[in-house]
Amino acid sequence: MLRGVNASAPPPLCDAALAAVLLAVDPAALGGIWVRARIGPALDGWTAFLRACLPDETPVRRLPIHVADDRLIGGIDLAATLRSGRTVVERGLLAACDGGVLIVPMAERMTGATASRLAATLDTATVVAEREGISAVWPARIAVVAIDEGRDDDEPVPAALLDRLALAVDLAAAPDEYPGAMPDAVDRARRGLAGVRVEEREREALCAAGLALGVDSMRMAVAALRTARAHAAWVGRQTVEGADLEAAVRLVFALRATRMPAEPAEAAAEDADPPPSAPNETDQSPDHADSDPAGDRLVEVARAVLPPDLLARLAAGLVPRRPGNTAGRRGEGAASRRRGRPLGSVPGDPRRGDRLNLADTLRAAAPWQRLRGRQGAAVIVRPEDFRVVRYRHRSExxxxxxxxxxxxxxxxxxxxxxxxxxxxxxxxxxxxxxxxxxxxxxxxxxxxxxxxxxxxxxxxxxxxxxxxxxxxxxxxxxxxxxxxxxxxxxxxxxxxxxxxxxxxxxxxxxxxxxxxxxxxxxxxxxxxxxxxxxxxxxxxxxxxxxxxxxxxxxxxxxxxxxxxxxxxxxxxxxxxxxxx
The missing domain is CATH 3.40.50.410 (von Willebrand factor, type A domain)
Structure with a gap:
């Protein structure tokens, strides 16, 4: 048994299950999980296990692939507004998910605008709706599960979102079945999280491991530290130790690696100091003696947990698909009146060939019905209310x-x-x-x-x-x-x-x-x-x-x-x- 581990510590878990558990322990700090998976039993089983780890009252929502702004961040409740003749504001999906988890299928197809909305929400824990003459702010403390169903040659999940998700797992080798729910263990870990301490040496070792793998984002270094703390709380420790650091390296850095970590012998040769003037000077420096083994151990762990396909690409000197890399679909993005990805609506004239967005047109007209003298069920719509759909398609x-x-x-x-x-x-x-x-x-x-x-x-x-x-x-x-x-x-x-x-x-x-x-x-x-x-x-x-x-x-x-x-x-x- 590891030193400092609680006798009632939960059993060991595979990395896919461990990521779900740690997100349940500290969702606000970890932000979410980048899950590389295809539709199938492995993904279904993992999603069900994540739900079982969360408290019963936790809201879990799914994000439609082409979600509109009014559905995502909130806007005018059209039906209520038309009934009452005054503007009625409705919360969006992000505010409705406050305190819960937002699952994003096919995250690699997400637009940059949607990714920016999610990133801002993760940063501020709020969602701001300022559109259609309304201004509202709602709390939105969410964690995001971005399910990446793409191949290596597809467009990546937007970097603005992935940089805010601490954990990353690949379900290619994950089991189809997971342990039963462990609500008591998750609750105990949540209560003990605030008391977990991290020494400076462990912080430095995590940063060194990230640099060895080519993960130079400061956000990821902080994410690895928070993951190590959550893991320590999960196993019942009050101080972060080597096993917690190893879990952080596996769950935060492995899938984001962009270079092969040096072999311990190579790293030692590169970092070797000049011969000391006195034989006993280095022996009397406990910091120097203790820091190298910890760093070397994490680098060895990093090499061991790199996925085989990623390891082969890094060994060949190839940079893998990564957030922000646009290798994949090419062609110019072109505006279109009739086809492509909807980008919302703008004022326009449908007589020019644009497609009328009836719902947004009515939303634009609804707040003015009393001033326009509406009588009965009729809705008075004027040309300035017309809203047409914007499209953008990626040309071949x-x-x-x-x-x-x-x-x-x-x-x-x-x-x-x-x-x-x-x-x-x-x-x-x-x-x-x-x-x-x-x-x-x-x-x-x-x-x-x-x-x-x-x-x-x-x-x-x-x-x-x-x-x-x-x-x-x-x-x-x-x-x-x-x-x-x-x-x-x-x-x-x-x-x-x-x-x-x-x-x-x-x-x-x-x-x-x-x-x-x-x-x-x-x-x-x-x-x-x-x-x-x-x-x-x-x-x-x-x-x-x-x-x-x-x-x-x-x-x-x-x-x-x-x-x-x-x-x-x-x-x-x-x-x-x-x-x-």
């Missing part, structure tokens, strides 16, 4: 490769284009993008591959493309611009990647002549700039030439000389040009 990205297939170096260019397209197509499954391919040679340009994700089709079309002949650069750029316009009309986001040396010798009319062909190419490039199309020019000359750089400037795009181009370099350049 399409990368259009424009390949110069002319001249003696065509085979080299096509080989690099093939490698780049294949890499981009492989990434499309992750990034939800498409690619298109057109080539120009001889007297004209040809669309080889319309927007697609088909790797097989791309390989087949590229393999059958011959090279040689003149360079109708203007025709290639004109066709690329036309394709990009068509892609935009379909609501997608195009970007152009032009592989060429920039030396044109065939004009728009198919006639040879380097001077006229260069003028036509410059004119086509300026038209692309006028349409604000993202563009990247990859100079495939053996040595960088001014023609390709001038073309990029006329196109208002990026220029990258690739005297020794390879497919990986092309792919990296494409992703960088598109902000990825």
């Amino acid at each position: 990205s399409v990368t259009v490769f424009v390949v110069d297939a002319s001249g003696s170096s065509a085979l080299h260019r096509l080989a690099e284009a093939k490698g780049a397209v294949e890499l981009l197509l492989a990434e499309c499954y992750v990034r939800r993008d498409q690619v298109a391919l057109l080539a120009f040679r001889g007297e004209a340009a040809d669309l080889l591959l319309p927007p697609t994700r088909s790797l097989v089709r791309a390989k087949r079309m590229l393999a059958g493309l011959p090279g040689g002949g003149g360079t109708p650069l203007a025709s290639g750029l004109d066709m690329a611009a036309g394709l990009a316009r068509a892609i935009r009309r379909e609501g997608r986001s195009p970007s152009l990647v032009v592989l060429t040396d920039g030396r044109a010798n065939i004009g728009r009319d198919g006639a040879p002549g380097r001077e006229s062909a260069s003028r036509d190419a410059t004119d086509a490039a300026r038209r692309i700039a006028g349409e604000s199309l993202p563009a990247l020019v990859l100079d495939t000359s053996p040595r960088p030439r001014p023609e390709a750089a001038d073309l990029a400037r006329a196109m208002a795009g990026l220029y990258l000389p690739l005297p020794q181009a390879d497919a990986a370099a092309v792919s990296r350049a494409v992703i960088a040009a598109r902000g990825g």
